[in-house]
Amino acid sequence: MAVAIALCRAGFEAEAAGDLSRLATLAGANVQPRIESGSARVIATLADWDAGRWQRALEAVPPVFIRSLQVGTGPWPLVVPNEKRPDRVTPLVEAFVALAADPAHAPPWHDPWIEYADTNEGKALSPLARALEARLAGALRERAELDPTHGGRHAQRREPRQPHVFLEHGGIGYVGTSDVATGPRWPLGIPRIRVPGGLPSRSAHKLAEAIAVFLGDRADELLHEGQAAVDLGAAPGGWTALLVGRGLHVAAIDNGSLDPRIARHPNVEHLRMDGLDYRPRRPVDWLMCDIVERPVRIATLVAEWIATGLAQRAIVNLKLPMKRRGEEVARCEALIRDRLASAGVDATISIRQLYHDREEVTAYVARVGTPRAPGRPKRAAPPGGRRAQRASGGSPYSSGRTPNRR
Numbered sequence: 001m002a003v004a005i006a007l008c009r010a011g012f013e014a015e016a017a018g019d020l021s022r023l024a025t026l027a028g029a030n031v032q033p034r035i036e037s038g039s040a041r042v043i044a045t046l047a048d049w050d051a052g053r054w055q056r057a058l059e060a061v062p063p064v065f066i067r068s069l070q071v072g073t074g075p076w077p078l079v080v081p082n083e084k085r086p087d088r089v090t091p092l093v094e095a096f097v098a099l100a101a102d103p104a105h106a107p108p109w110h111d112p113w114i115e116y117a118d119t120n121e122g123k124a125l126s127p128l129a130r131a132l133e134a135r136l137a138g139a140l141r142e143r144a145e146l147d148p149t150h151g152g153r154h155a156q157r158r159e160p161r162q163p164h165v166f167l168e169h170g171g172i173g174y175v176g177t178s179d180v181a182t183g184p185r186w187p188l189g190i191p192r193i194r195v196p197g198g199l200p201s202r203s204a205h206k207l208a209e210a211i212a213v214f215l216g217d218r219a220d221e222l223l224h225e226g227q228a229a230v231d232l233g234a235a236p237g238g239w240t241a242l243l244v245g246r247g248l249h250v251a252a253i254d255n256g257s258l259d260p261r262i263a264r265h266p267n268v269e270h271l272r273m274d275g276l277d278y279r280p281r282r283p284v285d286w287l288m289c290d291i292v293e294r295p296v297r298i299a300t301l302v303a304e305w306i307a308t309g310l311a312q313r314a315i316v317n318l319k320l321p322m323k324r325r326g327e328e329v330a331r332c333e334a335l336i337r338d339r340l341a342s343a344g345v346d347a348t349i350s351i352r353q354l355y356h357d358r359e360e361v362t363a364y365v366a367r368v369g370t371p372r373a374p375g376r377p378k379r380a381a382p383p384g385g386r387r388a389q390r391a392s393g394g395s396p397y398s399s400g401r402t403p404n405r406r
């Protein structure tokens, strides 16, 4: 019987269990999740688990709410009663040696991650996790059983897997692995992002994380200087600041005020109007949207922009104040998929609850293989900046607006 550990935002355990259940159904496994509200993790047993089928399921239905997922064994006691200086490394190495013998988890492996739940109690384990990580990595490297060349020249060559330890608390651990291509890219599923200081809102972290998660190594290729973006619900301007910091031209749509430093940036055009009605005069490279609205409304909007080619790519935030959050996300995804399919548009759709998302998820929607609209000029900063652009009537943004509803 395999054991899965799914880490998520505290309060979203039922949704994470929903992710597990979708994966298990597709992979032909029988999942029994233990859901403890507020624990920021789901521990589940998986009967009839098959690594290959699980892998294909992860590709077909990537989790929305699970940040980090390992499958392996446990619980393993790490501390002997009355032990003065507990040696947690030896029981963990033993558990990993047993796991390595299972072809589904066989080495080569990267260095292990030691993970814990994203709760106050979990975070208290962080010093222990850091100390264990280095010692365990050293101990695993020394073990011949874990050496990929063990078994001589006939040893199977394969991509390294990511080993994980989940510390339930200081005395209990679970070991497991994940596939590097479809598994979490960062310990605890928390990306290391750098956001320039002094931005007008913490919201910028959300967009920075979305860029890291959805665009990954292609971020500089897909989001770059000279592109045009529309930022709906832009005030006070964190997302817009991040975009102009990358050299984009941004139409910032919000009845609210932008931080003055952002409002006077030469690449920013602030339009005080309803973002749901706004349409640019010419297609743009990016649609961004952080408007607080019903998720179905935002999903309809993004589907429309991408289906009609008004934007090539979009990052939008879907707020989830309702109870049935997993179902709402599924409804939004189906809505976007159906609209794009009926328009004959091939697109990538990814929805994830990011580390910086609270009661919300973030969606990335991108047309696939669509060339730029013919004859559309590549946007560059107009000489003299925004004022000159306005004076010449050359703004790509301004004339497509519809009347303000407010």
Ligand SMILES: C[S@@+](CC[C@H](N)C(=O)[O-])C[C@H]1O[C@@H](n2cnc3c(N)ncnc32)[C@H](O)[C@@H]1O
Binding pocket: 200, 201, 203, 204, 232, 233, 234, 235, 236, 237, 238, 239, 240, 253, 254, 255, 256, 273, 274, 275, 276, 290, 291, 292
């Ligand atoms: C969460 S804040 C956006 C924060 C922004 N992303 C940032 O980084 O600073 C939501 C914004 O959406 C705006 N908003 C709400 N409904 C709107 C609508 N229908 N059209 C345009 N903006 C709207 C609000 O005025 C608010 O400034």
